[in-house]
Amino acid sequence: MKLLTATRTGQGERDGDFCHAVEGELVLLGLVCATDQKNPDGGCGCGRAFSGMSSMRATTTAVVRDLDVSVADVMLAVEGYYVSSGLGPDLIGGAEFADLVAETVAEMTEIAAVLPVGAVVGRRLDELIWRSEPSGVGEH
Incomplete structure (x- = not known):
């Protein structure tokens, strides 16, 4: 399954990387604060970054990889991410949590599906920007 993963490839090519x-x-494309919604080059950087689902840390570059994971695996990872970030079912309710997880997984797979494996991308709010052509980096 094609998904976006954190990469250091392309780091330093743009101011604010x-x-x-x-x-x-x-x-994944994390939430964007009000400051960055007005100017993704200012504020905290969340308007130009991807959220790392395990480390809970951000990066301005991501690479498309074809990973040997199932949709169920990705759903479990997304559930863990939201629970770790404090947005679990105990806070927002079970049905709302299930909907959030399903929507996030759908967004993650839809984004990666249209990109070639090995492509490096950046982010500007809700848009992806091309950082480099595929190089085989994401292939297994």
């Missing part, structure tokens, strides 16, 4: 995430961990 950072990678605090763990190389290879799954990433």
